Amino acid sequence: MRAAVVTNTEFRIEDLPTPTPGPGQVLINVSRCGICGSDLHARTHADEMAELAAATGYDRFMRSDQSVVLGHEFSGEIVDYGPGCRKRWRTGTPVVALPIVRHDGQPNLTGLSTAAPGAYAEQVVVQESMTMPVPNGLSAEHAALTEPMAVAWHAVRMGRVGKGQIAFVIGCGPIGLAVISMLKAAGVRTVVASDFSPRRRELATTCGADIVVDPAAESPWDAAPKRGRINGVTDILSLGFDTMERLRRVPNLPWWYVFRLAHTLGAGPAGPVIFECVGVPGIIDQILTAAPPRSRIVVVGVCMEPDRFHPAMAINKELELRFALGYDPGEFRDALHLLADGKVNPAPLITGTVGLDGIENAFTALGSPEQHAKILIDPTSPAITP
Structure with a gap:
């Protein structure tokens, strides 16, 4: 398969072997993949990000001298299952997935680790348990924005x-x-x-x-x-005076209970x-x-x-x-359904699309805020400018 590989901040397009899904994993054809701000950072600050990740207990973040396929905001279609899968969905089913897979019992961040190549490619491996079918005919473009x-x-x-x-x-x-x-x-x-x-x-x-x-x-x-x-600290102090004056007008009122109740209820x-x-x-x-x-x-x-x-x-x-960092699987599912139910329209964020050969130009374009917000990658597209 074709994939965009980054090493020492430089992109190149390579023909890589078709990924093989491991136990509990699924192979999908990539329909769209968004370019995330984290990808921009990872390209130029991979070592700093790896040190930060290691300090928090995750030691498998990519390094600048490693060859990595980026891409963690994606939608795609089911191609094949690895061993031990329940095979919940038919081949060709549109899906999205949380960008995290397990290898040897250890979690790896998809698109930000050598052990979990990402979706700047024609195909990507995901975890079946973290995969969700795309509902209501949501487009591949909009489904790819589930992650952000x-x-x-x-x-x-x-x-x-x-x-x-x-x-x-x-x-x-x-x-x-x-x-x-x-x-x-x-x-x-x-x-x-x-x-x-x-x-x-x-x-x-x-x-x-x-x-x-x-x-x-x-x-x-x-x-x-x-x-x-x-509007200021003086207003809070004045409110304290006013509140006490009102409470003290009520005979035999244990006014301190009012304050305790307010704290319990988060009032005030x-x-x-x-x-x-x-x-x-x-x-x-x-x-x-x-x-x-x-x-x-x-x-x-x-x-x-x-x-x-x-x-x-x-x-x-x-x-x-x-x-705030990331999300949990329930929030990922909520975001997908908010998009699919039409309660959130992500269209304004999508300002361009490129193929794999246009990734370098897309990264350059995202360096300026005056034109683009979110650029998507379509692995089948010949477009080289967003």
């Missing part, structure tokens, strides 16, 4: 955004656009998106953002509707939920400085460099800082 949409869905769930809360999305690259789409699918009524790029702001609007801001001209925090009375003043989707040094500190008190900040953007922020700022505002 699952990442966004996981981030939104981690954010625990109430429908009436304001959600801020800082950075409208592919993951920011996916987060916007999933916030609207979750019923969040007010989504404020911020990006310097006119093209990305345009795409954010198409994905459903209610307010779109150029941070060079306007603060996203000022553009949001003013709700409630909590709350700020917005903010999704950091940029992933460059300094952004977290900027958000901590500007965010209203009691905000919840979900970091989705992957910053590959050391960063600094002021913990005292977060402490004074009682900000909650969370970091």
